[in-house]
Amino acid sequence: MTSTPGSGAGRPVDLLVVGAGPAGVAAAMMAAGLRMRVTVVEADAIGSKVAAIGALENVPGGWTTGPELAAALAGDLDRHRGSGRLALVHGRATGVTAHGDRAEVTLADGRLLVGAAVVVATGVTMLTTDDVSWVEAAEGSRTAPLWRAAPERVAGREVAVLGADRPLGTWLRSHPSTTARFHVLHPASDGYKTEEVADDDRVRLHPVERAAIARLPGGAHRVTAFHRDGTGCRLDADVVLTNLGSRPAAPKGLAADADGYCPQEMQHPRVLVAGDLKGARMQRIAVAIGDGARAALTPYYGSLT
Ligand SMILES: Cc1cc2nc3c(=O)[nH]c(=O)nc-3n(C[C@H](O)[C@H](O)[C@H](O)COP(=O)(O)OP(=O)(O)OC[C@H]3O[C@@H](n4cnc5c(N)ncnc54)[C@H](O)[C@@H]3O)c2cc1C
Known part of the structure; x- marks a missing residue:
């Protein structure tokens, strides 16, 4: 995975996106397509979860394997990076903070990213x-x-x-x-x-x-x-x-329910949650894609300033 050194750090963008799985990539593409300036933070590789799924039979668009879909997600972000509106930062988000006028994401290496809103789409992590x-x-x-x-x-x-x-x-x-x-x-x-x-x-x-x-x-x-x-x-x-199941991979600062999931209705208006992180049910690729797109549209139509 490539990253742009320092991109987004300290310089406010319209939307921060944490996690580049299907939900995060859909959010980033939707926002960039609307001419919003976007910074995407990913700790691993783009689509790293779906890349390990051998066979797909429920994802619209003709996708039959996870590696093909993961490569397409990376290609999608690359296309938008070419426009100059989307930056990719390689790093692990440790905290999300919402203020009256902005949202902030802290990375494990100390960098601070600032945006008008943030979409958190960090999915779930496997239990050990x-x-x-x-x-x-x-x-x-x-x-x-x-x-x-x-x-x-x-x-x-x-x-x-x-x-x-x-x-x-x-x-x-x-x-x-x-x-x-x-x-x-x-x-x-x-x-x-x-x-x-x-x-x-x-x-x-x-x-x-x-x-x-x-x-x-x-x-x-x-x-x-x-x-x-x-x-x-x-x-x-x-x-x-x-094969023990999973738990939500929520960075600090998100409001969580008793199981650790982060439903949208519990969050600050500048914090949007998308994909598997929202709840234990509906954990599917197609749902995550729709959810990510919806999360990006929320601040756009809500015209947060
Ligand atoms: C074995 C297996 C098989 C599956 N098969 C299917 C299937 O056939 N069909 C189907 O529809 N669904 C399937 N799923 C479910 C599907 O993979 C998920 O619903 C989907 O990937 C959720 O997308 P997401 O974007 O919410 O999260 P993810 O795909 O999990 O993406 C989250 C991203 O966030 C990144 N991240 C996490 N924490 C941080 C952090 N702190 N900072 C920065 N980045 C971070 C991760 O590296 C990851 O790239 C399967 C899942 C598994 C495990």
Whole structure:
């Protein structure tokens, strides 16, 4: 990803956009198309989340893979950067502050960006074993997120998957010919998420009360599952992958509900929220795109000065 050194720093623009996923890119394009001056802040690569989605079947425009869509999002921003109205800053936003006449974004490296309004579209971040109480991972046990796992990593192996979140279904559909045995350990409360994978021959479902992971000599892992009735079972897995769900990736300064999500109605008028960060439901690419565009139009029509 390229960035313009110092762009936007200290110099007020019409709109700041934090996060360059589908929501942030849509907000930035909508604003730049309306001749607003825009600064986009992205901590990783443009469209980094969608780039890891193997197969898409619900995004209008003919997109069938995440990497193609991510490349198109980067191309969209590049086109608008050419107009001189849009700048891209590589950095991690740590805080958002709204004042009567402006909004500010603080970056981890100390830079301060100022705009008439800000769209925050930082999405969600995946939970790790440290975030959930039902998994106990011994020091040294190595886990990685399922949704980023390459098929070569698991092919022909015994794989323990911690959690039954939806990326499992997407991963299995994206790699129909990868042969591996997936032991999916999940709390009973996640049972409803398993319907879409229950018929896949590669999957074994294990509803558990608790699970413990320990590293074995040679690199494999011993996974001990404890059931509600007090019984337990063990399996040795070549690979342990996490699929535990996600939590909102909100920078400080946003108003959040009990689950950490940031609904629009809780925010200062100069702070617009778009995409997955708004709530646990409706987390889809097409929704994020529409939402980002709407967020950019709000200050435009509201004519914040
Ligand atoms: C495995 C998987 C499969 C999926 N499959 C589908 C599917 O088939 N169809 C579908 O419609 N949806 C799917 N989704 C959901 C979809 O990816 C999201 O709904 C969509 O990406 C949300 O867009 P967004 O712009 O709100 O957030 P994101 O795409 O998450 O973008 C947020 C951006 O903000 C950046 N960021 C985060 N924090 C900061 C910070 N502090 N400072 C600066 N930048 C920051 C991130 O790096 C990221 O680029 C899937 C998700 C996963 C995980």
